[in-house]
Amino acid sequence: MTVRNLEAMFQPQRVAVVGASDRPGSVGATVWRNLLGHFQGELMAVNPRRPELGAPVAASVAELPAAPDLAVICTPPATVPGLIGELGTRGCRAAVVITAGLSREQKQAMLQAARPHTLRILGPNCIGMLVPHLGLNASFAHANAAPGNIAFVSQSGALVTALLDWAGQRGIGFSHFVSLGEHADVDFGDMLDYLASDPRTRAILMYVESISAPRKFMSAARAAARNKPVVLVKAGRSAQGARAASSHTGALAGADDVFDAAISRAGMLRVHTLHQLFLAVEILARFRDNRSERLLILTNGGGAGVMAADAAAHMGVELAALDETLIQRLDAVLPGNWSRANPVDIIGDAPAQRYVEALRILREDRDSAILLIQAPTAIVPSDEVAEALLPLASERPPRVLGCWLGSGAVQTARQRFRSAGIPDFATPEEAVRAFSFLRQYHRHQAELLETPPAPPGIGLDLPAIQALVRQALAEGREWLTEPQAKQLLALAGIPVTPVRPVPPEPQAAVEAAEALGYPVVLKILSPDITHKSDVGGVRLNLLDAEEVRSAAAAMLQRVAAARPQARLEGFAVQPMVQRRHAHELIVGATIDPLFGPVILFGAGGTAVEVLGDRAVALPPLNVTLAEALIERTRIARLLRGWRDVPPAHRPSIHAALLAVAQLLADVPEIAELDINPLVVDAHGAVALDARVRVSASRPGGAARFAIRPYPQELIETLTWGGQPLTLRPIRPEDEAQHRAFLDQVDAEDLRLRLFYTRRSFEHTELARLTQIDYDREMAFIATRARTDGGGEETIGVVRALCDPDNDSAEYGILVRSDLKGRGLGRILMDKLIRYLRAHGTRRIVGQVLRENTAMLALLARLGFQVQPHPHDPDLRWVELPLQTEPAAA
The missing domain is CATH 3.40.630.30 (Gcn5-related N-acetyltransferase (GNAT))
Known part of the structure; x- marks a missing residue:
């Protein structure tokens, strides 16, 4: 189920409150009070005592005068499954279960009772929900919401009431306010699908603690985000979710990074605190149609302008440069000691008309938004400044953000701006942060619609890869040997250095090196040692037979001392790759417990976990998505080239990323994969080392992708x-x-x-x-x-x-x-x-x-x-x- 019968929940004509009460302070009394006299449809109550409630009261569901479209249940947990069955039999198709404390068995019984009637359930253990344009407050929230065009969906009831209180003071209205509670039935995916097509909803805000059906959520989110802004705050960002892993990718790809990647891929915007969510509400409610990339700052205080400029630099917001024509026009209306740059400081003694003239000139830069910062002075009251600016500041499309510094002295000015629909922020930093959110959202939308170039040919030899994986599993291996891992990459079309496995004898290593040609790299081969460098199991740039022989003997001694229980299968000998101006990268894959297969990219080498320069993405990938993944890392700037270092060959990196994505789709046995380092220069890329873990439980594959790949x-x-x-x-x-x-x-x-x-x-x-x-x-x-x-x-x-x-x-x-x-x-x-x-x-x-x-x-x-x-x-x-x-x- 998704949107089936949700119209009965959010557009009901008849509502029954089961457990409505006249007992002060009870949930049933609060819900009834919130509905009575406000709901525009027919209201009924169910209570065996039949108290006087100002509307029809039935002793049971069976005695209701008509079948309700929506029922609100405020009765003890043990009664809920039976009531759901009775309501379904009467023809009710939606219920809000306020009741908390249902056991697992009771929740399952509730869902089973609803299933034959396709009765939809919000909750249990929720505050309820509000649909302000219907006067529908089916909740025990302390306040009503004003009608508007923003929807808010939350797993936290406390946030519902907090946001209601905050929005009421700021005059922001809502189309829907929904508390999901334990989301036993109606979940985020359902709400996104419903609200995406709701004509009264222009933006969707969410507070998320957990996602239960990732592919359904991603599918709904991608559809909704194409139609309207979707902004969310996600709890649980700490390292509590980190897990120990044997590969670099497994250690680096934390659950929160994966969630960020999912949100970005869907075209949504994520904020990280409740305060930032409030900022997002303000900017979306009043400024969503502005698509400026740059910011002009107009202020009567130099310090406030500097604070805004610092915030812009920190958040990556570009300040617009003033051209000579604009400066000359401002010179004509501003005192000689104005800043003559952005921020435009019009000096603390500015009368109201000076603000108006400066704003009129700045509005000529159609590509920039304007942040107005005003600190109260004794020269002119702030409310007079606001009144004078309103005709210009309220013009559409929106161009002006307001920041009235202070409290009591600017309260009237702030209220004038809010009443005119102009966004208002308490500090310059808040205003810049909110503007950065809007820019980030528009960029996600642009990425969502960017046309990728034709994909490079990916020549996976799938039968050979499957045979290699089956062989390793038949041998009882979880980790492929390095020669096997490189063979798998080569079969996937990723260039690798040739490798020769030999027995754990120094002379055998010498003979392999002679055959390959010097210089060479020597590595230990052991199914029990994943990170060879940690135990001295790697030697680079060996130039002759004596160096290889000596290195092999010393390596056997070091490994025996460090890991005496490890099984030693031999050495891997490979040519030493020496490329001038080359970069060491990591490309990896792992399986996220929620979103399934995940791809990682970043700076590689032995210090990969210390550097922590990485980004993750959900497969499937195309060239555009692969490039976006690269650009989310710091090393991307080095890959563009600098001074005498030419740019790295991006197509070879794209090809490696796309090949890994295809491997994840076609080979469900792959559980972890590391290519570290993938060395890339101006001429191409080559994998120097690789680790691949496989599992007979088939944890990956296209079926586990959070986004269905190309069929x-x-x-x-x-x-x-x-x-x-x-x-x-x-x-x-x-x-x-x-x-x-x-x-x-x-x-x-x-x-x-x-x-x-x-x-x-x-x-x-x-x-x-x-x-x-x-x-x-x-x-x-x-x-x-x-x-x-x-x-x-x-x-x-x-x-x-x-x-x-x-x-x-x-x-x-x-x-x-x-x-x-x-x-x-x-x-x-x-x-x-x-x-x-x-x-x-x-x-x-x-x-x-x-x-x-x-x-x-x-x-x-x-x-x-x-x-x-x-x-x-x-x-x-x-x-x-x-x-x-x-x-x-």
Whole structure:
């Protein structure tokens, strides 16, 4: 379940409070008081004593005069499962379970009682929820919320009441206030799906302690974040979640880093404290349409301006430079001792008109937001300054952030700005922090829609890799030997240095070195020693036979002394790679307990954990995502080159990252992987050392990805018109090819098939067509080889968008205009029908223009039911049932 019956919860016409009471201080009395006289629908109560409550009171659920849409349960834990069953039988489809203290067995019984009726449950152990525009306060919160367009969803009831109190003082309204409690049924994924399509909600805020269904959460989050801002604060950032691990990646990829990566990948914004969440509320409520990257600071105090500038430098916010024209215009209205730079200090004696003139000039820089900082003076009251600035400061789109320093002396000024919808912050640092949040959010959104280049060829020899893994598991190995690990990387297309394993005898090491050529590297081989450098098990740059012999003998002695129980299988000898201007990197993978396979990138070498310069990402990856992962590290600046050091060869790093991502998808036995170091210079990359841990329990694989990877298994090739035709899912890299396809479709076909009258498609529109979530949307394109030999071309597309419950999928189909009438539409529809049937979708639906007789005829031949549209005589409603069994409860 996801959004099924949530409209009964958040748009009820009848509400019953089970356990409503007249006993002062009780939860039942508080909930009833919050509803009575405010809720715009019908209100009922259930209490065996039948107290006088000012509305109908029934002794039991069975005696209610009508079935409620929503029930609020405030009774002891043991009563909850039975009440849920009774409510479901009466026809109720949603319940808020305020009750705390349900045992595991009682919660399970509650869910089992709800399942036959698809009754949705919020809670248990929650404050409740508020829908202000309905006057619905189904909670025991101490205050109501004003109507607005921000939704807040929290696992903490205390934060619900705190934010209510804070928002009430600042005049910020909400579309929904929801306390999830123990989220036994309705969870964050459900709320994101519901609020994403709610027309009253323009931004979603969340307080998160835990995620129970990561793929569902990520799918819902990615869909919601494309439509509106989603901001969250996550508790549990400390090292408590860290785990001991045998690989560098396992030690470095902490749970909080992985959560950050998930939030970024979904296009959401994460803040780290409750105070920052309040700042996010303020900036989103009043400033969300501003897309400036730079900041202008206007102040009457030099110190305040410096504080803002320092905060901007710390947070990576660029201060706009004043050009000569702007300075000359400001010179004309400001005293001679003004700062003549940004921050623009107009001096402490500034009258109100000086603020107005300076702000009018600064507004001419359309690319910058303006932070107004005013400290109270005896020259002119702050409220007069605010009144004079309001006409300019409140113009739309929003350009001005307010910061009135002080308390009582600026209270009226602050209130004037708030009443005009201008964001207000108590300190310069708060204002800059809030602005940085908005910039970060817009950047996440841009990354979400960026078109990746064509992927490099990834030549995984999967059968050979699987045979290698099976061999290691059959030998009882958890860690591959270094030669095996490097062989696995080579089979995945990652360049490696050749390695020769030899017995633990110095002379054998010498013979291998002679064969490879000097200089060489000598390493110990032991299944019990993962980090060889820690026990003196690595020697570099050995130049001749005597050095190899001496190093091998000494290494055997050191290892025997440091790890006497370790099994020694021999030495690994490999050429010494010496590259001028090379960088040592780490590329790794591990399995996060919640989000599944994770990829790590950063600065490598023996001090990798001390440096701690790394970033993590969720697979699958493309080139754009791989580049974004690299750019989140400090070493990225070195990789760009400096002085006489040329830039590193980025494509080779991208290829290594993409190969590791593909390994994680195709080889579920991989539990941990380290390539450290991956040495890269201007000419390419090569793996010098590798560790791979495998497990017969198959902890990874594409099925464990938090984001469904590209479904390669759905690609098929057939013959059409005497030539090969490929049907495959669309991918983000197809944007240019898809634009070329749409350019070859007649305007009339676009109107008939898509109800679309424009000929041009913006990048954002094309990105939404090509960058899809394969868990809830599918688009198959038909491609063939171009006649000019320039690759493939798209000649048709069919797509379906499933609702969050996978109950129905709305289809769309388009064939290149010059290829109509040749059976391609039927081939595409057949592909879609087969996929959706296997996906468990219950029906395909759509609407077709009445005049589109060719499409209606095709659908009829495919078994669709064609009916008049209930709301538009020019349309036809079409539907094809896909499943024969009854719907799951």
